[in-house]
Amino acid sequence: METDTESESESLERRLERFMRRNFPQIEMHGGSAGIDAIDEGTGEVWLTLAGACSGCGISPMTIQALEARMVTEFDEISAVHASTGYGFEERDRSDLSDVPF
Template sequence: MSTIDTEKSLEDRIELFMMRNFPQIQMHGGSAAIEAIDEESGEVWIALGGACSGCGISPMTVQALKSRMVSEFDEINAVHASAGMDGLGPASDDDFSDVPF
């Protein structure tokens, strides 16, 4: 079970999780946004933007998001993430890794 308040919506809990676990994203000029959540399948789509787009360590950030979110939230089975968000809208589906953790 998640250690984050289970009375909040899954989206709220994921946003809180990202703020608490990945403050370095914002400190380095990056951003993270929830693109979509499918609670039925347990899938979450996250997009990293700002300085994360094109950053050499963004693949490590993506892997950390995937592994930590799946272990933190019982209701999440797979996280799809990209570092292609440019602030102009959602990243294309081609940018998402489909490897569930």
């Protein structure tokens, strides 16, 4: 059985999208959405945005923590995940986004 991290022929972005749909269906079930804004394969950083009902949701910080922890653990290529809830990237993630590739 092939896992998300075993499919070398598929792009990292495609594997991450499939990972999020499979492991975090509650985001869409509750009226939210999660999308990949950018991936820097050189540094292993990923930028995500949670939108829809996630914007302003009281548990979105926990969802972000779960996404970060699982992605870094399950994908060797990923070293850091930066996430926003539609209001801009969290201050703890990165204050200067001028070099973000999106």
